[in-house]
Amino acid sequence: MTDAYKKAGVDIDAGNALVRRIAPFAKATRRPGADGSLGGFGGLFDLKAAGFEDPVLVSGTDGVGTKLLLAIEAERYEGIGIDLVAMCANDVLVQGAEPLFFLDYFATGHLEGDVAAAVIESIAEGCRQAGAALIGGETAEMPGLYGQGHFDLAGFCVGAAERGRLLPRMEEMAEGDVLIALPSSGPHANGFSLIRKLMAEQGVALTDETPWGGTFADALLAPTRIYTEELVPLFRRGVLKGLSHITGGGLVENLPRVLPAGLEAAISDGDLLLPPLFSWLQEAGSLSDQEGRTVFNCGVGMVLIVAEAEADSLLSELTGSFRLGTLTKA
CATH class of the missing domain: 3.30.1330.10 (PurM-like, N-terminal domain)
Structure with missing residues (x-):
């Protein structure tokens, strides 16, 4: 047999x-x-x-x-x-x-x-x-x-x-809460149908050197960052009100999924500095800022929602983290 x-x-x-x-x-x-x-x-x-x-x-x-x-x-x-x-x-x-x-x-x-x-x-x-x-x-x-x-x-x-x-704790969220971004390692595993299309249109191969150094394979195939080490200790301390994993739909669609009615995320444009790969993708596809933030994570893999009083200590504790914005009334 x-x-x-x-x-x-x-x-x-x-x-x-x-x-x-x-x-x-x-x-x-x-x-x-x-x-x-x-x-x-x-x-x-x-x-x-x-x-x-x-x-x-x-x-x-x-x-x-x-x-x-x-x-x-x-x-x-x-x-x-x-x-x-x-x-x-x-x-x-x-x-x-x-x-x-x-x-x-x-x-x-x-x-x-x-x-x-x-x-x-x-x-x-x-x-x-x-x-x-x-x-x-x-x-x-x-x-x-x-x-x-x-x-x-x-x-x-x-x-x-x-x-x-359990998270999110929507009942505790309030205007003025701070959004803290944990960086991504690249596109993670989202947006690749568009990425492949843009590469074909631009005549770019995986083995080609990028304008910022390294090959496109290095940039695009970087493994997705896993956030267990940073986040599990914070669960035990009870300092988080919510988390958002920035996957398909980007910042535009994923953040609202963890917010209560009446509040929205106000992202500070000056704090969201696009890594070179995302700038290249946005330019290659002639994407607006809104389109880029909907398809790609734009360098942000995870967003933490915390009280203003907790923000500075967490920003100093979490390597590479940065203030992304705040919660405001919708």
């Missing part, structure tokens, strides 16, 4: 070999509450062992979009798994929850062991940065569905927060 299945394009032996190969990557992500190993029908997690008393579970799922096509073209896989974890874990963080565990889905037409192992090793590194255990996943080989050398990724992250610490 195995030989017949292999002739149909599915190599069970290669899949089993991959599981054995990636087991050390998953083991390296273990944390309190996650003691299992890969290969079971489901992943187990013990919330009590993780130190929670009255937890609320928070989940998030996402992919990496068409950024994946650039990673495949460049044959650079060391960051794409970090992107996958980040897009899920950062969404969990904005609810005030600590990421606990992660599962991945890797689908391809023909399993190439070296590529799959590199991607999953990158996922494990993302889990390490997020503080989440890689407790399971699925590798699907589906000949005829994906082209030669192509694959797709999806991920699922679960976190938890003590019941009284």
